[in-house]
Amino acid sequence: MAMLHIVNKSPFERVSFRSCLNHAKAGDSILMIEDATVGAIEGSSFADKLKAAMADKTVYVLSGDLAARGLSEDRMIEGIKSVDYAGFVDLTVENETTQSWL
Amino acid sequence: MKFTLMINEGPYQHQSADTALQFARAALAKGHEIYRIFFYHDGVNNGTRLSVPPADDRLLQKEWSELAKEHDLDLVLCIAAAQRRGIMDEDEAKRQGLDANNIIEGFRISGLGQLIEGGIQSDRTIVFGD
Amino acid sequence: MATKKFMFVNRKAPYGTVYALESLEVVLISAAFEQDVSLAFLDDGVYQILKGQNTDGIGQKNFSSTYKALGDYEIKKLYVEKESLEERGLTPDDLMDLVWEDEDDDWAEKPSIILVNRSEMADVMAEQEVTLSF
Numbered sequence: 001m002a003m004l005h006i007v008n009k010s011p012f013e014r015v016s017f018r019s020c021l022n023h024a025k026a027g028d029s030i031l032m033i034e035d036a037t038v039g040a041i042e043g044s045s046f047a048d049k050l051k052a053a054m055a056d057k058t059v060y061v062l063s064g065d066l067a068a069r070g071l072s073e074d075r076m077i078e079g080i081k082s083v084d085y086a087g088f089v090d091l092t093v094e095n096e097t098t099q100s101w102l
Numbered sequence: 103m104k105f106t107l108m109i110n111e112g113p114y115q116h117q118s119a120d121t122a123l124q125f126a127r128a129a130l131a132k133g134h135e136i137y138r139i140f141f142y143h144d145g146v147n148n149g150t151r152l153s154v155p156p157a158d159d160r161l162l163q164k165e166w167s168e169l170a171k172e173h174d175l176d177l178v179l180c181i182a183a184a185q186r187r188g189i190m191d192e193d194e195a196k197r198q199g200l201d202a203n204n205i206i207e208g209f210r211i212s213g214l215g216q217l218i219e220g221g222i223q224s225d226r227t228i229v230f231g232d
Numbered sequence: 233m234a235t236k237k238f239m240f241v242n243r244k245a246p247y248g249t250v251y252a253l254e255s256l257e258v259v260l261i262s263a264a265f266e267q268d269v270s271l272a273f274l275d276d277g278v279y280q281i282l283k284g285q286n287t288d289g290i291g292q293k294n295f296s297s298t299y300k301a302l303g304d305y306e307i308k309k310l311y312v313e314k315e316s317l318e319e320r321g322l323t324p325d326d327l328m329d330l331v332w333e334d335e336d337d338d339w340a341e342k343p344s345i346i347l348v349n350r351s352e353m354a355d356v357m358a359e360q361e362v363t364l365s366f
Contacts, residue, residue: 006228008117008118008121008231008232009232033121034117034118034121035117064124084128085124085125085127085128086128086131086132088125088128089125089128089129089132089134090132092105092226092228093103093134093226097226098226098227098228098229100228100229100230100231102110102229102231102232
């Protein structure tokens, strides 16, 4: 069963994002919301860890949260897909289960 | 699809309640059903009618109340969490011998079983927390 | 009522926040619904089931003995992540002795704690239908 992992805290504040990546399986989706969206930016100390996960998982960012924090999508790691709340809903429908990493 | 949402944090302190509200609106706009929204931990603070934020800021409790009215939603505050945090409806306040109640229209207070039942009955259960 | 696989994910230490206590309250209630319940203890969640908790010095109620009651409620799948213990300088010996009684085996006491590595924990998580995080 494919799982949608929702992360909401910055990888620089909490271990939850890291822990999520340590437990997500191939074919799963990962959605960054709220403060976790800062993890989408290329060139950060977290970028390599996220890029490694992207080899077999699809990674999304909630566009509104990224913009709110003054980060533009052209600074994102290549391959991350941007979604709005409607897209967020779609992700929860497309994946059989959801886990929030708090 | 039928959704149950679990909201673990109070308004303003964390973004969770805002995110959940936006999610709920988007899900309803897409024609999905929201079976229940269950408020736990500090999430019960989404149910007070005594909040007075600055005039130019959102009033989350009222937004929940209005969304519930418009879509006939079941907004449930966990009784144990509500008691801990001083969120009372009229009956509960009387039962506890308290001199006030503070719940906003559209919410009801009930037990944790409602969360489990929501998870059983719904196709998707989404947690918004910190 | 349908039977679903419910997992309660515990990743935070007790007492610093309310999540450990209030998540345990949900778990106990879930027993009444006869669902297929598992608990996951990973990251700082492993501290919730450490033995020897003494809260006399901090003015909070010590609720750790409540975990011992889980077996009586037929909640007997407590997955504990090995890497999370190791990272924290802990061993399985540090954990409370949590058991359930198997009525099909002459009420023999069996351990409820199931030690898993990270990859096994991921597999267990992937099987769940409803995952509640606190």
